[in-house]
Amino acid sequence: MAEKRASAPRQSETPVRETAVDLTGPVEDYLKAIYDIERDQQAAATNEIAQRLQIAPASVSGMVRRLAEQGLLEYERYKGVKLTAAGRRAALRTIRRHRVIEAYLVQALGYSWDVVHEEAERLEHAASDDLIDRMATAIGEPSTDPHGAPIPTRDGRVDERRHRRLSELRPGQRALVTRVGDEDPELLRYLASLGLLPNATVTLDERAPFEGPLTIRVEQARYQVGTALAERVLVELLPD
Amino acid sequence: MAEKRASAPRQSETPVRETAVDLTGPVEDYLKAIYDIERDQQAAATNEIAQRLQIAPASVSGMVRRLAEQGLLEYERYKGVKLTAAGRRAALRTIRRHRVIEAYLVQALGYSWDVVHEEAERLEHAASDDLIDRMATAIGEPSTDPHGAPIPTRDGRVDERRHRRLSELRPGQRALVTRVGDEDPELLRYLASLGLLPNATVTLDERAPFEGPLTIRVEQARYQVGTALAERVLVELLPD
DNA sequence: TGAGCAAGTTAGTCACACCTAATTCAAATG
DNA sequence: CATTTGAATTAGGTGTGACTAACTTGCTCA
Ligand SMILES: [Mn+2]
Ligand SMILES: [Mn+2]
Ligand SMILES: [Mn+2]
Ligand SMILES: [Mn+2]
Numbered sequence: 001m002a003e004k005r006a007s008a009p010r011q012s013e014t015p016v017r018e019t020a021v022d023l024t025g026p027v028e029d030y031l032k033a034i035y036d037i038e039r040d041q042q043a044a045a046t047n048e049i050a051q052r053l054q055i056a057p058a059s060v061s062g063m064v065r066r067l068a069e070q071g072l073l074e075y076e077r078y079k080g081v082k083l084t085a086a087g088r089r090a091a092l093r094t095i096r097r098h099r100v101i102e103a104y105l106v107q108a109l110g111y112s113w114d115v116v117h118e119e120a121e122r123l124e125h126a127a128s129d130d131l132i133d134r135m136a137t138a139i140g141e142p143s144t145d146p147h148g149a150p151i152p153t154r155d156g157r158v159d160e161r162r163h164r165r166l167s168e169l170r171p172g173q174r175a176l177v178t179r180v181g182d183e184d185p186e187l188l189r190y191l192a193s194l195g196l197l198p199n200a201t202v203t204l205d206e207r208a209p210f211e212g213p214l215t216i217r218v219e220q221a222r223y224q225v226g227t228a229l230a231e232r233v234l235v236e237l238l239p240d
Numbered sequence: 241m242a243e244k245r246a247s248a249p250r251q252s253e254t255p256v257r258e259t260a261v262d263l264t265g266p267v268e269d270y271l272k273a274i275y276d277i278e279r280d281q282q283a284a285a286t287n288e289i290a291q292r293l294q295i296a297p298a299s300v301s302g303m304v305r306r307l308a309e310q311g312l313l314e315y316e317r318y319k320g321v322k323l324t325a326a327g328r329r330a331a332l333r334t335i336r337r338h339r340v341i342e343a344y345l346v347q348a349l350g351y352s353w354d355v356v357h358e359e360a361e362r363l364e365h366a367a368s369d370d371l372i373d374r375m376a377t378a379i380g381e382p383s384t385d386p387h388g389a390p391i392p393t394r395d396g397r398v399d400e401r402r403h404r405r406l407s408e409l410r411p412g413q414r415a416l417v418t419r420v421g422d423e424d425p426e427l428l429r430y431l432a433s434l435g436l437l438p439n440a441t442v443t444l445d446e447r448a449p450f451e452g453p454l455t456i457r458v459e460q461a462r463y464q465v466g467t468a469l470a471e472r473v474l475v476e477l478l479p480d
Numbered sequence: 481t482g483a484g485c486a487a488g489t490t491a492g493t494c495a496c497a498c499c500t501a502a503t504t505c506a507a508a509t510g
Numbered sequence: 511c512a513t514t515t516g517a518a519t520t521a522g523g524t525g526t527g528a529c530t531a532a533c534t535t536g537c538t539c540a
Pocket of ligand 2: 025029120121122124125
């Protein structure tokens with residue numbers, strides 16, 4: 001027993017500005033969510049954070065104020081939040097953990113890709129940096145997780161290329177699947193059944209009007225898929 | 241994101257007696273500690289629980305009352321606590337997790353035995369049953385952890401044989417090391433340097449009077465060790 | 481320009497898990 | 511059998527992270 005708890009009492013009299021140590025699980029999840037939202041929009045809105053974390057917007061207001069006081073966020077009331085450098089560093093550390101864990105579970109323990117997200121969502125807060133590094137080494141330092149998301153390096157660098165969505169292709173265009181949404185096990189199982197995995201080649205044949213279904217080809221096979229699915233598949237355009 | 245939190249709000253109006261679901265990390269540690277103490281004494285004293293968990297006795301009083309209300313403990317004020325059947329089940333589940341994790345870290349990831357306890361102390365609360373089973377399978381379903389402690393089975397059975405301490409041997413007796421204390425990394429490193437690992441054969445040569453140092457032999461080599469060390473090494477007597 | 485409304489914040493509450501200080505209890509001792 | 515004492519409990523308090531209900535704010539559109 002005798003483990004350090006995150007909720008230990010403040011006993012330091014000197015309020016020294018600490019270098020982002022020992023964040024709680026919930027805080028790590030906030031930072032991840034904000035990092036994610038910020039990649040699309042320029043600032044993360046309260047409601048969007050709340051939706052991703054499945055909590056009430058009022059709860060987000062409170063937390064966000066505290067994180068700003070700790071120097072992890074820039075926050076102006078009614079204006080949304082942005083990560084500070086410290087906040088971004090912490091977010092990337094957690095994201096690295098999450099993705100290394102997912103990759104390890106699949107490659108070393110035979111997990112299927114549709115269930116690893118949930119497990120990683122908990123383990124990311126409990127694993128030490130050392131464990132994460134050992135896992136990464138054991139599976140050959142992969143550069144992406146099982147869903148194609150890039151794994152940040154130990155020192156917080158990450159491939160930030162923004163890919164286009166399968167739904168944005170023009171008929172006739174061929175592309176490489178680079179990354180798919182990782183949160184919905186059902187979606188992942190369905191994608192697998194279509195062969196729509198990272199590194200697969202996909203061609204958009206037709207698009208029905210008014211956000212209608214797309215006709216795609218994946219390695220010879222033809223499928224019709226909805227836009228909700230096509231929006232969650234990121235691709236890289238292939239030259240003709 | 242979107243993970244289930246242990247600190248979710250109570251929204252059920254019906255106070256149904258639930259079947260021990262979803263315990264928090266601290267609660268799991270309490271149950272483990274109480275299980276451990278109960279193996280030696282007949283009931284776990286408040287102060288002893290507090291000491292093991294490194295928290296104030298007052299905190300234990302409060303927690304113990306809540307756990308009793310949840311049906312995990314039998315508790316009578318000023319009389320100490322005992323695990324109920326449900327409490328014991330939960331304790332053994334956590335202990336299984338802890339020990340499987342320790343074994344996996346050593347056997348699959350090359351950890352050294354002196355550091356795995358701390359890592360397991362956190363991971364035991366985050367890993368799913370499925371992950372634990374996969375880990376166990378991956379390393380061949382070991383029956384003990386790296387320190388010789390028996391791993392409970394999936395269905396909560398465990399080898400409860402009580403071993404004697406090295407300090408209790410009589411001069412001339414030969415014994416097999418079965419298990420050593422797992423919490424102190426320094427002790428573990430020292431034991432390793434003496435070769436005093438599970439499955440080693442040890443002979444007690446002499447014992448100095450008044451709790452004095454013991455002279456032991458481990459595979460030909462002769463050492464003098466203190467009683468504090470010898471109390472933390474469990475052995476099984478070998479016939480002459 | 482000023483309603484109306486959605487987004488966001490504040491106010492007040494709760495459970496959890498810890499703390500210190502003060503008090504109570506039980507068991508041993510003279 | 512009263513006193514002492516150490517173990518245990520109670521009282522009161524804190525920080526975290528959630529909630530609902532009530533409010534403010536800022537933006538859009540008539
Ligand atoms: Mn994921
Ligand atoms: Mn998480
Ligand atoms: Mn251990
Ligand atoms: Mn623990």
